[in-house]
Structure formats: C-alpha cells, structure tokens
Amino acid sequence: MRKIRLGVGQRISLGYAIALGIAVSGTVAGFRIGHTYHQLADEREAFIRDEVELLHRLQTGILQARTHQQQLIPLMENRKEYQHEYAHLLHHKREIEHFSRELKTFIAKESNFLGEVHSREIPKFLQTYNNVPSLYFQELDRRMQQIQSLNLALPKDIEQAQKILLEFTNSQLALKYDGISDDLVSIIEDCYKEANKAEELSEESSSIAQKFVIGSILLSVTISIFLAILTSRAIAHPIQTLTSVARRSTQESNFELQVPIERDDEIGILAQSFNQLIASVKQLLHQEQVTNEQLEQKVEQRTEELKEKNLHLQNVLEELQRTQLQIVQSEKMSALGQMVAGVAHEINNPVNFIHGNLTHVQEYTQNLLDFVQLYQQYCPEAIPEILDEAEAIDLEFMQQDLPKMLDSMKVGTNRIRQIVLSLRNFSRTDEAEFKTVDIHEGIDSTLLILQHRLKQQAERSAISVIKDYGNLPWVECYPGQLNQVLMNILANAIDALEESKIPNPQINIRTDKIDSNWVQIAIADNGPGIPEAIQKQIFHPFFTTKAVGKGTGIGMSISYEIVTQKHGGRLECLSTPGKGAEFMIQIPIIQNR
Ligand SMILES: Nc1ncnc2c1ncn2[C@@H]1O[C@H](COP(=O)(O)OP(=O)(O)O)[C@@H](O)[C@H]1O
Ligand SMILES: [Mg+2]
Incomplete structure (x- = not known):
C-alpha cells in the first residue's frame, strides 16, 4: 500500500x-x-x-x-x-x-x-x-x-x-x-x-x-495542545537546525555546510532550498574571487602596461631632450664650425698670398744682401755719409738677421696654414653623410682648437698631451660629430685637471685597431677620477657636478648618443677615483647601412 x-x-x-x-x-x-x-x-x-x-x-x-x-x-x-x-x-x-x-x-x-x-x-x-x-x-x-x-x-x-x-x-x-x-x-x-x-x-x-x-x-x-507540541517540535527542531547552520555558515563564512534532509515535506524542501542557497552563495563567492583575481590581474597588467608606457614616455622625453640638446649643441657646433670655416677661409687667402710671396721676398732679399756684400767688397772705401748710415742702421746685423727673420716668417706662415687646415678639418660639421676619414686628423684638429686651454696658466702648469697613435685605417663616420665627441671628452678632461691642480697634468690619447672591424680611441687623464656612484649617471642628460653656469651636463649624454646611436659604437668610462678617468670610444671601421 x-x-x-x-x-x-x-x-x-x-x-x-x-x-x-x-x-x-x-x-x-x-x-x-x-x-x-x-x-x-x-x-x-x-x-x-x-x-x-x-x-x-x-x-x-x-x-x-x-x-x-x-x-x-x-x-x-x-x-x-x-x-x-x-x-x-x-x-x-x-x-x-x-x-x-x-x-x-x-x-x-x-x-x-x-x-x-x-x-x-x-x-x-x-x-x-x-x-x-x-x-x-x-x-x-x-x-x-x-x-x-x-x-x-x-x-x-x-x-x-x-x-x-x-x-x-x-x-x-x-x-x-x-x-x-x-x-x-x-x-x-x-x-x-x-x-x-x-x-x-x-x-x-x-x-x-x-x-x-x-x-x-x-x-x-488536549488534542490541540498535543498537536501544537508535536507541530512545534516537527517545525521548530528542523528550523533550529537550519538556523544554527545558517548562523554558523555566515559567522564562519563556511559555505561547505549543509543541512541534513530528513523529510520530504515543506521543511525538507526548505532545507533543500537552503542547501541550494548556500551552494549558490559558495559558487557566487568563488566567481567573485575569480573575477577579483582576474580584475587584479588586469589591474596588474594595466599597471604594467602603464609603467611600460610611462617608461616609454620617459624614454621618449629623454630622447626628445637629448635631441633638443643635440640640436642646440650641433647648432652651436655648426655655428662654431661655420665661423671657424669662415675665418679659416678668410685667413687662407692672405696667408697663402704671404706664404707664396715670402719665397720671392726671401730670394729678392738674398739678392739684395748679396749685392750689398759685393758692393762692400769692391768699394771698401766708401763715402763717409754712407759709412755713417750703415752704422746707423746696423747694416751688419741686418745682413745676418734678415734671412733668419724671413725664415721664421716662413715658419710662421706655414704654422698659420697648418692651423687653417686644422680649422677647416674641425669645421666639417655640415657634412651630413658618412665620410671615410683619418681619425688622427680629427684628434689633432680638436687638440688644436683646445690648444689655448692646454697651455700653462697662472694656477697650473701646462697640460701635456701624450699621443700614442696606432696604425689606424681610415674610418667611416660623421667627422664633424666625432670631433664633437672628442671635443667634449677632452674638454671634460681639461676641466677635471684644472680642478684638481695636480703638478703634472697629463692627457693620454691612445688609438688602436681592435680587430678587422673595430677601432678604439682611449682618452685618459690623471685627474681626480669619477666616484663610482656617479659613473652611471654621467651619461644622463643634465647630469653635472660642476657649478651653475660652468657645467650643463649635456656633453656626455650627447657624446653617448653620437657614438652608440649614430655610429653603432660603444662609449665607456673607466675610472679609479683619485687616479683619473679614461673614456673609451669604439666604433666600427665600416658602417652597416
Ligand atoms: N675626465 C673626467 N674626470 C672627472 N669627472 C668627469 C670627467 N669627464 C666627465 N666627468 C663628470 O661627468 C659630468 C658630466 O659631464 P658633461 O656631460 O660633459 O657635463 P658638464 O661637463 O657640463 O658637467 C661632469 O660634471 C663630471 O662630473
Ligand atoms: Mg662637459
């Protein structure tokens, strides 16, 4: 039944x-x-x-x-x-x-x-x-x-x-x-x-x-009371169980708990529904956790992306600043170059004119002196007025000194011609294409521009430049820009030596061919050197340890940019504080295009 x-x-x-x-x-x-x-x-x-x-x-x-x-x-x-x-x-x-x-x-x-x-x-x-x-x-x-x-x-x-x-x-x-x-x-x-x-x-x-x-x-x-008791037991007991499970699950946040289902009436259905509710809450919580995790991941990812973007922006900004500085400096350099080139050009003609005529002047002077000597030889008894005049102008000394003077003038004009050549060499800033050049020429002309700074000054002795040139092939580069690098490094070395006031300031310039593809220029000074903490920063734009107005902090950063970016080379700084600093430029002999 x-x-x-x-x-x-x-x-x-x-x-x-x-x-x-x-x-x-x-x-x-x-x-x-x-x-x-x-x-x-x-x-x-x-x-x-x-x-x-x-x-x-x-x-x-x-x-x-x-x-x-x-x-x-x-x-x-x-x-x-x-x-x-x-x-x-x-x-x-x-x-x-x-x-x-x-x-x-x-x-x-x-x-x-x-x-x-x-x-x-x-x-x-x-x-x-x-x-x-x-x-x-x-x-x-x-x-x-x-x-x-x-x-x-x-x-x-x-x-x-x-x-x-x-x-x-x-x-x-x-x-x-x-x-x-x-x-x-x-x-x-x-x-x-x-x-x-x-x-x-x-x-x-x-x-x-x-x-x-x-x-x-x-x-x-009596029956009603009995029924009431029975009913209240039948309803209250399961509801109490349910309530205690509900309370525990909320207090302990334990959604594994389940109410035992002992009946299949409304109370049983209630317990079943409650269990389902707990299961739903658990699932929801799980979903929320997953969503949160995903959200966190997303946030992290976004943060990472933002950081990257930030970094990128920073890089772009730095690049921009560098470019700006470079433009400024190359503008300056180009102005300087133009000026130097102009001056060299203007001086070149008169100097050549003087130099060219000087040979003739020497010849004519020699002829004149020979003629005077011949005249003295064959007419020893001269008229007293002529003898007086000869004595007055110290003819004898003049005869000895004039050829010497002309010789030294020739040396002078040669020197001027040399300088003009160097100036023209240095001022190759306008050359935007790669040129195959002699690196040593670049070094020399840069040294020539800086000559006045190397000389002895009131507070320090002259800076001696020791060149140790290796056998370099001609190198493909932007000569003007490379000169700019040499200029920056040499100027810094002079600054450092001036600052340190050591008794025998020295700059060593060494060039080497590392292998068939690379050459190296090492410029070292015996100045104070660079503290280790600063070494990493010197290539950063605007980093300077010098007084306001004296240092701008752009020289090294632009040099780094020129060597690494424009020439695909390397620029390193080696320094033992107290013993000086050395800058190493390495560039490929032939550029990859
Ligand atoms: N040969 C050197 N010896 C010591 N410090 C140097 C040398 N070359 C560069 N530095 C350091 O690097 C810094 C950055 O140089 P640079 O970019 O040319 O800027 P600035 O010369 O205007 O200060 C200098 O301020 C200096 O502290
Ligand atoms: Mg500098």
Whole structure:
C-alpha cells in the first residue's frame, strides 16, 4: 500500500480539524443526549403525574363513597337527606367504576420507561381489588333493598336499618374496601417518589450533557495542545537546525555546510532550498574571487602596461631632450664650425698670398744682401755719409738677421696654414653623410682648437698631451660629430685637471685597431677620477657636478648618443677615483647601412 505523505500544513490542518471536530461533535452529542434524557424524563414525569391523577380520583371516589355510606346511618331518620346522600354515593360509585376502567386502560399502555409502580404495584393492586368495589356496592345494594322493605317511620325499623348498615360498615368486605384506599395511599406515595426520581433524572441529564460538552472540549483542547507540541517540535527542531547552520555558515563564512534532509515535506524542501542557497552563495563567492583575481590581474597588467608606457614616455622625453640638446649643441657646433670655416677661409687667402710671396721676398732679399756684400767688397772705401748710415742702421746685423727673420716668417706662415687646415678639418660639421676619414686628423684638429686651454696658466702648469697613435685605417663616420665627441671628452678632461691642480697634468690619447672591424680611441687623464656612484649617471642628460653656469651636463649624454646611436659604437668610462678617468670610444671601421 502506498503511504500517503502529508505536508506540514496539511498535517496541522488535519490535526486541528480533528480537534475541532471532536469539540463540535462532543458538544452536539452532549446537547442531544441531554435533550433526549430531558425529554424522556419530562415525558415520564408527565406520565406519572397522569397516573397519580387517576389514582387520586379513584382514591377520592373510594373515600367519598365510603364516607357517604357511613353518613347514611345517622341520616336514616331524615328521609330526604338520606336519599340525597345515597344519590351522592351512587355518583361516586359510577366515578369509581369510571376511574377503575381508566386506570386499567392506562396501565395497559406500554411505555419504554415503565417504573416499578406502573409495571408491578398498580397491576398487583388492580388484581388484588379487582372485584372488591363491585362486591362492595352489590352488598350495599342488597342491604339497601333490605332497608327499603322496612318502614323507616318506625324507630324499630330504623334501628334495624341502622344495624344492617352498621354491620355492613364493619363487615369484612367493607374492611377490604377500606384496604383499597390504604393501598392507594402507599401507591400514590411511590408514584410521587418516581416522579421526583424522574425530575432528578431530568436535572441529571442536563448535568450529563454539560459534562459531555466539557469533556469533549477538554479532549479537543488536549488534542490541540498535543498537536501544537508535536507541530512545534516537527517545525521548530528542523528550523533550529537550519538556523544554527545558517548562523554558523555566515559567522564562519563556511559555505561547505549543509543541512541534513530528513523529510520530504515543506521543511525538507526548505532545507533543500537552503542547501541550494548556500551552494549558490559558495559558487557566487568563488566567481567573485575569480573575477577579483582576474580584475587584479588586469589591474596588474594595466599597471604594467602603464609603467611600460610611462617608461616609454620617459624614454621618449629623454630622447626628445637629448635631441633638443643635440640640436642646440650641433647648432652651436655648426655655428662654431661655420665661423671657424669662415675665418679659416678668410685667413687662407692672405696667408697663402704671404706664404707664396715670402719665397720671392726671401730670394729678392738674398739678392739684395748679396749685392750689398759685393758692393762692400769692391768699394771698401766708401763715402763717409754712407759709412755713417750703415752704422746707423746696423747694416751688419741686418745682413745676418734678415734671412733668419724671413725664415721664421716662413715658419710662421706655414704654422698659420697648418692651423687653417686644422680649422677647416674641425669645421666639417655640415657634412651630413658618412665620410671615410683619418681619425688622427680629427684628434689633432680638436687638440688644436683646445690648444689655448692646454697651455700653462697662472694656477697650473701646462697640460701635456701624450699621443700614442696606432696604425689606424681610415674610418667611416660623421667627422664633424666625432670631433664633437672628442671635443667634449677632452674638454671634460681639461676641466677635471684644472680642478684638481695636480703638478703634472697629463692627457693620454691612445688609438688602436681592435680587430678587422673595430677601432678604439682611449682618452685618459690623471685627474681626480669619477666616484663610482656617479659613473652611471654621467651619461644622463643634465647630469653635472660642476657649478651653475660652468657645467650643463649635456656633453656626455650627447657624446653617448653620437657614438652608440649614430655610429653603432660603444662609449665607456673607466675610472679609479683619485687616479683619473679614461673614456673609451669604439666604433666600427665600416658602417652597416
Ligand atoms: N675626465 C673626467 N674626470 C672627472 N669627472 C668627469 C670627467 N669627464 C666627465 N666627468 C663628470 O661627468 C659630468 C658630466 O659631464 P658633461 O656631460 O660633459 O657635463 P658638464 O661637463 O657640463 O658637467 C661632469 O660634471 C663630471 O662630473
Ligand atoms: Mg662637459
């Protein structure tokens, strides 16, 4: 058989329906029972009362007849009253007959609540005295006929009649007749008792009904309480479990917890839903965590990207600054170059003119001097005025010194021509294309430009430049820019040496061919050197340790840019603080394009 599963709500409803049903049906039953009992008792009481009335009437008839019969004796002498009394007696006789019949009919009535009196005493009474009244009246009738035959005008006959009646009054029959009313008294008394009992029963019935009602209400209340306890247990226990799990899961943030499912009613469904809810929360939390992680990753990634962008921007900015500086410096350099080139060009022609003519001047002077000597040889006695003049101009000294002077002038113009050449060499800034040049020429011309700074000065001795040139091939480069690098490095070395004020300042310039592809120029000074912490910074734009106005911090950064970016070379700084610094330029002999 299939077990019928009821929900909590259905169970509660059913329970309370049962309780209420008991209360209502108990009350109805109580009232109905009470009503039935009451009706029964009332009916019985009415019945008894009817019976009693009949008995009373009968008794009254019996007693009246007996009284009238006894009254006949003294009234014997008064004829009229005697007749009247007798008539009364006859009337009661009829009454007795009538009520005897009535009583018999009444007793014959069957009733479902027959009492002891009705069912036993009255039938017994009727049986006992069945023919007693008729016998009594027959005997009385007989005696009355005897009395009629007498002459009641006569005292003897009256006496006789009185004697007849008196005998009758005291006869056995009359005594038995009197027994009727005696028995009736006790029967009526019993009837009253029964009537009282019926009344009590009626009262009792209402109390029974009341008890029934109260009992059923109590029973229903008990059932209700029991049901309430059961229901509250059935609902409260699982809900308590659920609540404690819910509280624990929120307090401990433990979403692994599950509520045990022990039933398949609403509570079971609630537990199941709660478990699902917890599972959903867990899943949501997991998702949130994953999202957070992803978000964090994204943020990190973005930050990284931003950092990169920032770095890139910084690089771009640095590049920009460098380019700007480079433009500025190359602008300066180009201005300087142009100026130098212009000056060189302007000087070149007159110097060449002087130099070219100087050979002729030498020749002419020599000729003139030879001629004077010839003249002195062949005309030794000269006129006194000429001798005086010769002495005045110190002719002898002039003859010796003039060729020397012209020689040194020639040296001077040669030097000037040399300088002009160097200047023109240095000022090759405008050359934007790679040129194959002699590096040594570049170094020399740069040194020439810086010549005035190398000389001895008030506070320091002259800086000696020691060249150690290797056998270099011609190198492909931007000569102007390379000169700019050499200039920056040499200028810094001079600055450092000036600052340190050491007694024998020196600059060593060494060139080497490293291998078939690379050449190297090393420029070292014996100045104070560069502290290690600063070494990394010197190539940064605007880094300077020099006083404002003196240092700009752009020389090294531009040199680095020119060597590494423009020539694909390397520029390094090696320095032992206190022992000087060395800058190493390495560039490829042939540029890769
Ligand atoms: N030969 C050197 N000896 C010592 N310090 C040097 C030398 N060359 C460069 N430096 C250091 O490098 C710094 C940067 O040089 P540079 O870029 O040319 O800028 P600036 O000469 O205007 O200061 C200098 O301020 C100096 O401190
Ligand atoms: Mg500098």
